Amino acid sequence: MASKVVPAQPVTPFEFELYEDPDHLRTVIASSNQSTHRIDPAKLKLRHRIGRGPFGDVWLATHHQSTEDYDEYHEVAVKMLQPLKEEHMRLVLDKFDGLFSKCQGVENVCFLHGISVMNGKICIVMKFYEGSIGDKMALLKGGKLTLPDVLRYGIELAQGIAGLHAKEILVLNLKPCSFLLNENDQAVLGDIGIPYLLFGIPLTSSDMPRRLGTPNYMAPEQWQPEIRGPITFETDSWGFGCSFVEMLTGVLPWCGKSIEEIYDLVVRKQEKPHIPEGLPPPIENILLGCFEYDLRSRPLMTDILRVFKSSQNAVFVDGGWTGFGSRTIPEKSSGAGYTEWFLSKDHLQVGDMVRSRRPPNSCKPENMDVPEGTVVGLEHNPDRDGFVLVSVHGIHDPLRLPVSTLEKVSFGLAAGDWVHLKEENNKHSPVGILHSINRDGSVAVGFIGVETLWKGKSSELQMAESYFVGQFVRLKTNVLSPRFEWPRKTGGSWASGKIWWILPNGCLIVKFPGRFTIGQENSSFLADPDEVEVVSFNTCPGVFKKYQHLEDFHWAVRPLVIALGIFTAMKVGFFTGKKIQRSRVNRPQGNAVQSKGQYMDGQTSGDGSNQAWFPPSVKNILGVSPAAAR
The missing domain is CATH 3.30.200.20 (Phosphorylase Kinase; domain 1)
Structure with missing residues (x-):
């Protein structure tokens, strides 16, 4: 043998x-x-x-x-x-x-x-593979690859990741050391399925970064998926973007930072990795999308694959890209519009029900061009946004509208709606945000307490009250033990805070401008949307309650009111004192008339009648007679 x-x-x-x-x-x-x-x-x-x-x-x-x-x-x-x-x-x-x-x-x-x-x-x-992209980078000068090589490897890796995503498998641990190279110098995804296998299983060590990835490449929602999640396919887009930047620059994301410092930068301060300059605009644009804090605004792996393939030819035609610098990704405000990657996930077909898309974080009622309509025609132009023809009740001719201004409605629900489970589950919050709804009624929802997207049917959901950035909220009176820590006022009642950010699972990040804090300690709190209620001047009964709500806007309101009260009291007292003094000065006084038979001190008149008393002169006090004085 x-x-x-x-x-x-x-x-x-x-x-x-x-x-x-x-x-x-x-x-x-x-x-x-x-x-x-x-x-x-x-x-x-x-x-x-x-x-x-x-x-x-x-x-x-x-x-x-x-x-x-x-x-x-x-x-x-x-x-x-x-x-x-x-x-x-x-x-x-x-x-x-x-x-x-x-x-x-x-x-x-x-x-x-x-x-x-x-x-x-x-x-x-x-x-077994002989080496990895990380090993190859370690042997090169500067520890970085050329853009053509990075694009070639990126296309091969994106194909593998997209294939796993099609099988409902998340990678969650993308990094150059896990990108293996075969005998033909082709990139192969090496670390597959391990976080997927360990997902939801407690380890002997409760170290969260060990379970869900490598800290330098982890997306914000990976750190606390049951609170800041859910973890979705877009989570891998963040790790892929970090790996792509490292292959281009040779610098590890958040190099030299501890796990606690990375958590503070990525999760709390919402900072993004640095990207090199001089990249083709499509690649730069998609890298910006990979580092969006809200996972719904990131591109899918199929989007990355499409952009890389289209940019690969442009790189070889125009020549190499050299002289990489570094710049910081510009911050995106919470009031900015939707990203193109967010909009590209809503694919419209003829027969779909649609409505006008409301601006993000807009709590004011908008005049909707299309409160409800039906798509009757599609018109696509590769050089600009696609257009659709929408039939609206009461309007004879169909309206020609950009796709980006519409959102698909199925069974009365659209992606981004706040929903409530009809049958509550004690394991997680019953209120969440709808991520997707298919034409057959199947839905994917993000809930606090669920690490991944909750899958179910639209018949299990109902519409819930919507929350927006900038609203003031406080815990409901019937909530005795909230899911998250919540501050109280001096009297013991729940404090009111301002919604600063809304996570994809509906978790509210609330700040309390009415509380004076030093530094960043306890500057923000988390809230379950099922446990809070909106606070406004309209909902506050009486003048005193309205004033208390006014104090919620800034901690300086009460000192300012106190200072204004003291200043007003001092001002009133000053004017009152001057008025009293002026009235005393202008009061008429009797003239002392000296007559025969009167004493010089004016105490007794000659006829023995009592007159007004005047203080005696100094001479009388000293016993000096008028003659002696002369």
Whole structure:
């Protein structure tokens, strides 16, 4: 029996026709049995460790496969995960069964041999590749690649990621060190499915960045997905953008920053990585989109793939791009319009119900050109935005309107609407934001407490009260134990705050301008939309309540009112005192008339009648007579 070492060969499915009846041929797809991906640990021999990542160690190993005729020894890479509890290990193994079957045939994705358990640790066995893009960058001067190479690798990787997304698999750990290179210098996605397998499973260490990715490449919603989520396909767009920038510049995103500092920059301060200058405008534009804080405004991987393919030819025609500088991505205000990537996700067809799209964060009623209409025609122009013909009730001729001004309505709901579950679930908030609704009524909603998008039917939802940036809210009186910490006033009642940002799952980020704080400590709080109510002057009964609401606008209102009251009191007192003094000066006084028989001090008149008393002179006090004085 011969023994030899051979490279690992992927087992690809094939089709054949099953001949049972001459008149009825059945086409059958044959593939490897699912049971074959469970590898006996005795057939794996670990040789030495070749890497270490956030999810575990990577080992070079030999996989022994034997048949009746010969033995085969495959050189493989084994990713040994961190220890899990026994009940969680079974869940991971079951999830891998689905992952293994979904990954079969996906282009530009590392081939999986199977899974095993060694020394109480789950081991994912995959094909071994000699190097990665990260290794190649380390050998180059400046540690960066040329734009043509980055675009070529980016197209290959985007194809693999898009293929996984089509199978409902999130990567969540995109970085150059995980982009492997095969013998033809083609990029292959190496780290697939590990965050997907560990998603929702607690580890022995409760370190969130270890579970959901590498901190330098993590999107804002990855840090606390149940609070700041949900995690969606657009989450991978952020990690892909970080990797693309690193390949171009050779600089690790947030280089030199600790995990806490990265969290503060990305999540709290909403800062974005730096991108190089001199890029083709389409590539620069899509990188800007990858770093949008709101995941709904980011491009999908199919959008990135399309832009990269269209830009690749332009780069080679116009020549290379050199002299990269660095600049900061301009901040986008909360009142800015929708991005083109947000608008491109709403595909209209003839027969769709539509309505005018309201500006974002606009709580004022707008005059809608189309309160409700039906698409009766499509008109597309590659040089500008597409147009559609909309039939509106009461108007004879169809209206020709830009696609970007309309939104699709299905079963009375549109993407971006606030919705409420008819049957509440104690595990998560019943109020959320609708992300998508299909023509068959299937919906995807972001809820606080759900790490990914909640999937269901439109019949399970009803419209909820909408919230907008700039509104003042406070906890409802019947809420005794809120989901998140909430400040109180001096008297013990709940304080009112101003909505500063709304996350894609409906979680409200609230700031309290009426509270004086030093620095950034406790400058903002989170709120469940199901636990708060809107506060305005119209809802405040009485003058005192309205004044209390006025204090919510800024902490300086009360000191200013107190200072104004003191100033007014002092001003009134000053004018009152002057008026009293003036009245005393102008009062008429009696003249002292000296007559015969009167004393000089004027105390007693000659006739013995009492007169007004006047103070005695100094001479009288000293006992000096008038004659002596002379």
